[in-house]
Amino acid sequence: MKFIWFMLGGVSLLLGSVGVVLPILPTVPFLLLSAFFFAKSSTRVHDWLLNHKIFGEMLRDWHERGAINRKSKYFATISIVSVLGLSLILGLKEVVIYIQVFVLSLVLIFIWTRPDN
Numbered sequence: 001m002k003f004i005w006f007m008l009g010g011v012s013l014l015l016g017s018v019g020v021v022l023p024i025l026p027t028v029p030f031l032l033l034s035a036f037f038f039a040k041s042s043t044r045v046h047d048w049l050l051n052h053k054i055f056g057e058m059l060r061d062w063h064e065r066g067a068i069n070r071k072s073k074y075f076a077t078i079s080i081v082s083v084l085g086l087s088l089i090l091g092l093k094e095v096v097i098y099i100q101v102f103v104l105s106l107v108l109i110f111i112w113t114r115p116d117n
Helices: 002-021 027-041 043-050 056-065 070-089 094-113
Strands: none
Touching: 002 027, 002 043, 027 043, 027 056, 043 056, 070 094
């Protein structure tokens, strides 16, 4: 079973890493998943992830206080608005735009109601 948890952690880490450069993929949720999976499979990899120079701080903030730093909140907001803008430029159907506005608004509400670090 540890092998499955480890593989899921690796896939989540990969998706989170890709999300750093692609605004379409969310970074933090995938990193949180990878930390969860690695905690169940490999203490060494879990500790490495929590102490990672790029990802570690945001994971520790979330784990310890449920916090998202302000810089990440701004970046997430810009990414969400960019994705919505791209959808408008591409001329997606109105129903798709409405669904995106609804879901992304909920995401922004969640993000901005979390404490800052």
